[in-house]
Amino acid sequence: MSEAESPADARTVIMLTSPLEAEHAARISSVFPDRVEVIFRPDLMPALRYRGDHGDPSWRRTPEQERAWHELLRRAEILIDFPQNERLPVLELAPRLRWVQTTSAGVGPLVKRLGLQDADLIVTTASGIHAQPLAEFVFAALLFHGKELGRLQNDQRARQWNRFSGSELAGRTMAIIGPGRIGQEIAGIARAFRMRVVAMGRINDAARAASLGVDRLYGRDELRTMLGEADCLVVCAPQTPETDDLLGAAELASLKPGAVFINIGRGTIVDEDALLAALRNGSIAYAALDVFREEPLPPDSPFWDLPNVLINPHSASTVDTENAKIVDLFLRNLGHYLNGDISQMAPRLDPHRLY
């Protein structure tokens, strides 16, 4: 991949398989104009519905578009996103493929489904890109509940000036399941709010706790002990076999009475029936849910109507600056890739841990 091995007529072919705003695609072409060719064909991809969108997954190409698309894929060495809705394995569609940069973080289950866990393929993800907006959503929900903004809204509609005594986040304990980049971002903000922060992690010694910025780490076998301390539980773990069904009725019942439950990880982590029951009987006072087992959340889901639930349509991570950040990340990785510094590329998906 060094410049010497890369004759001018053999530019590295980068293909975008999910749509991106035109200015971002143009930036990719502009940084290494002599060394890369960028295939960006909005006409063969779903339209963007909003800034930061990656296209409607139910959109389909016509047979003619599909032929053009597959011809392009055969040339690609680098893909931005795995191609969606394909019947053939990606390495058959794109035999020259060496690297996929994804636009989301939680692509482990996809890589497993595609049978690529042992493939000779670099997968870099957008892990970290979503940490900031997700952390902001966590505190938006926590403060909406904690500072009783619903009460203020009701009193305001009734033009009632009812003074009251509220509560504080300060001094409360937040428990985090999934202390990765997102969890660390949340922990840092929680500490600025003078909360105590605990987390469940695979490695659970004091040094690791300090490096994650949490007051204490618990092992998975101590999950219920940790939950018993939690005024607020934030789930930001990826979907892996280790996290599937992690939180059942018994785990939710271990939370402090009146706890807040926030899920920005994956819906498969929690037993939704148990969560509904806990919200109905008030043992969990409030929940903010960005993810569900079935998405879009079906119109007849009981979650919609619960007054103590805030639903986000899996958009908590999506901000208008997202694609610019993903392109920044991709261009850094592209520099390393073109220089042969594969070990510098980050964040890499661990194909066995799946995050």
Added chain:
Amino acid sequence: MSEAESPADARTVIMLTSPLEAEHAARISSVFPDRVEVIFRPDLMPALRYRGDHGDPSWRRTPEQERAWHELLRRAEILIDFPQNERLPVLELAPRLRWVQTTSAGVGPLVKRLGLQDADLIVTTASGIHAQPLAEFVFAALLFHGKELGRLQNDQRARQWNRFSGSELAGRTMAIIGPGRIGQEIAGIARAFRMRVVAMGRINDAARAASLGVDRLYGRDELRTMLGEADCLVVCAPQTPETDDLLGAAELASLKPGAVFINIGRGTIVDEDALLAALRNGSIAYAALDVFREEPLPPDSPFWDLPNVLINPHSASTVDTENAKIVDLFLRNLGHYLNGDISQMAPRLDPHRLY
């Protein structure tokens, strides 16, 4: 004031002039039982309406209660709160008075009105006690707006799963007017959210900016320059002659279009008509107001109906742990006072700056 000078029959008399939960009053008596006498007469004070309340200011004693009350005041050397609704000067009512510990922070105007600016009287305030809950309210409002929780609430009522692209606090600029304890608390949290923080202060060099934890300080003559950088303006200045009418139409027009305005200081700082106009034409996108020129906010105030305003009935600072914290503070000061370490008592009101 040393122990030697304080015979057993001349205990220091502390009188509470605003109500406090009984357990807190009991704590005051318990710490120095041989050296202080605590006068706590709930029967001569308004009832507590909620935890952390300091009583309804419109409540009045009967003439008989009033005589008993004034007799007690004559004995007091230390008051917790200035007595309210008195016709005589406090030093005539309480000729032995040496120290007043207030339960609020912004008592400067009261001290001026009582003519005590030059009195030989120690005034310690509750400055700092309210920093945490006020800071939490600031971010509750900022995140309610920034993370579009109103949109989520509407979509949820309609059972609509409408994905969207939001915005981030990260990278935005917060301007703070009043970088005291409250402002510093807010600045620390804003930085954890990766915001840029600027503030207006009397001293505006880099060393002072660093000690306040802000990226830049502006002098008062640079107010409009600072406002021009502000995605969000937080007013947490006390009411002083310097801050009265600080923000008129021209100042509000200097804010970045679509800015958020949050006032947790005093209503007198801002021209409310100009604020209403800016909210109606959208140049200010959203306001969260805990304070108003007239409180309670009159039922016919146009603020109630504006969809882009969040009204808090001057309760943003009031939390259920407040009185416990005030008593902690008072007891620390009482230890210093009884030991004659007057210089250690804090936070002291500067009778001329009035905060």
